Amino acid sequence: MTKITPQPGILDIAPYVGGASHVEGVSDVVKLSSNENPFGPSEATVEAFRRAGFELHRYPSTDHAALRAAIGAVHDLDPAQIICGVGSDEILHLLCQAYAGPGDEVIHTEHGFAIYRIGALAAGATPVEVPEKNRVTDVDAILAACTKRTKLVFIANPNNPTGTMIGADEVQRLADGIPETALLVLDGAYAEYVDGFDGGASLVTGRDNVVMTRTFSKIYGLGGLRVGWGYAPAHVIDVLNRIRGPFNLSTPALAAAEAAVKDQAWVDKCRSDNTRLRAWLAEVLAGHGVQSDPSETNFILARFADAEEAAACNEYLKSQGLIVRPVASYNLPEYLRITVGDEASCRRVAHAIGQFMGGAA
Numbered sequence: 001m002t003k004i005t006p007q008p009g010i011l012d013i014a015p016y017v018g019g020a021s022h023v024e025g026v027s028d029v030v031k032l033s034s035n036e037n038p039f040g041p042s043e044a045t046v047e048a049f050r051r052a053g054f055e056l057h058r059y060p061s062t063d064h065a066a067l068r069a070a071i072g073a074v075h076d077l078d079p080a081q082i083i084c085g086v087g088s089d090e091i092l093h094l095l096c097q098a099y100a101g102p103g104d105e106v107i108h109t110e111h112g113f114a115i116y117r118i119g120a121l122a123a124g125a126t127p128v129e130v131p132e133k134n135r136v137t138d139v140d141a142i143l144a145a146c147t148k149r150t151k152l153v154f155i156a157n158p159n160n161p162t163g164t165m166i167g168a169d170e171v172q173r174l175a176d177g178i179p180e181t182a183l184l185v186l187d188g189a190y191a192e193y194v195d196g197f198d199g200g201a202s203l204v205t206g207r208d209n210v211v212m213t214r215t216f217s218k219i220y221g222l223g224g225l226r227v228g229w230g231y232a233p234a235h236v237i238d239v240l241n242r243i244r245g246p247f248n249l250s251t252p253a254l255a256a257a258e259a260a261v262k263d264q265a266w267v268d269k270c271r272s273d274n275t276r277l278r279a280w281l282a283e284v285l286a287g288h289g290v291q292s293d294p295s296e297t298n299f300i301l302a303r304f305a306d307a308e309e310a311a312a313c314n315e316y317l318k319s320q321g322l323i324v325r326p327v328a329s330y331n332l333p334e335y336l337r338i339t340v341g342d343e344a345s346c347r348r349v350a351h352a353i354g355q356f357m358g359g360a361a
């Protein structure tokens with residue numbers, strides 16, 4: 001038996017399990033399990049990535065100045081208050097590492113993104129799970145759970161895997177109500193899917209206790225490159241930059257993300273296609289007896305009669321080459337999370353679910 005042991009909390013972490021991308025024995029597979037953009041990155045983004053290939057012998061920028069300037073210009077934010085990370089995951093982890101430790105509490109919602117709990121445990125802190133109201137973030141429940149040990153409060157808005165979101169007034173009430181020693185983290189990984197939504201940026205400006213995180217993995221179609229960013233009060237940016245790896249983002253990742261954020265026409269096109277296809281898919285599934293909450297994201301949380309039916313449907317979809325996401329690990333065993341794909345994929349998954357439900361009736 002080894003005497004070499006990790007820090008307390010680490011062994012309480014269940015390793016994150018990502019979605020599979022192939023099915024044994026099936027060749028024509030469509031992956032609808034990781035909320036990726038089915039249209040991929042824009043042409044300008046791919047071109048910038050290619051060009052960056054000629055710079056591989058150089059270390060990348062350490063301050064990400066060009067990318068931060070581009071993000072700041074597009075979102076009308078001060079680049080000095082922006083930090084870039086290896087996916088927004090890295091920023092979420094850095095926040096836990098910097099602000100929470102043994103004896104501290106980190107609040108997340110009942111069906112909040114898995115990394116909040118993992119980040120808290122990795123930092124030695126105690127994750128505190130707060131109930132939602134019908135799969136929607138419940139501000140009163142969060143405020144009731146706050147103690148003087150609360151250091152971080154994470155909400156994703158819109159949330160993964162529920163797809164739901166709360167309004168600006170509710171978020172403001174949360175920011176106003178948490179203890180003065182706590183930071184509110186607004187995870188805006190899906191913010192671009194909500195027309196006209198700033199991800200909560202306006203609440204960060206002028207306050208010292210709110211941070212917003214964003215990602216290039218979803219609407220920008222760059223999940224494979226791992227780039228995310230945060231917008232935070234200057235005192236938080238200063239702290240995070242002290243512990244961030246100096247060369248955390250590669251040259252191609254920085255170049256592609258910069259081109260991506262400058263290409264808002266692509267973002268607009270992907271948003272409107274997603275909105276149209278999401279409505280179509282939700283309606284067709286409802287016609288097959290599979291309901292879902294109104295989604296503000298690029299996925300639908302489809303509700304089945306029970307855990308057995310959801311698991312059987314998942315197996316059937318797999319046999320048809322359709323990979324969706326069971327969310328039993330989020331304590332939602334009677335649901336399947338289905339990414340809104342392109343038109344052909346939406347038709348295929350809707351048809352297969354129709355066959356399954358018809359066959360099961």
Ligand code: PMP
Pocket residue numbers: 035086087088089090113156159160187189214215216217223226227228
């Ligand atoms: N937050 C939420 C709510 C997410 O769903 C995801 C990705 N699934 C992330 C953060 C992390 O995204 P990334 O690290 O790719 O930026």
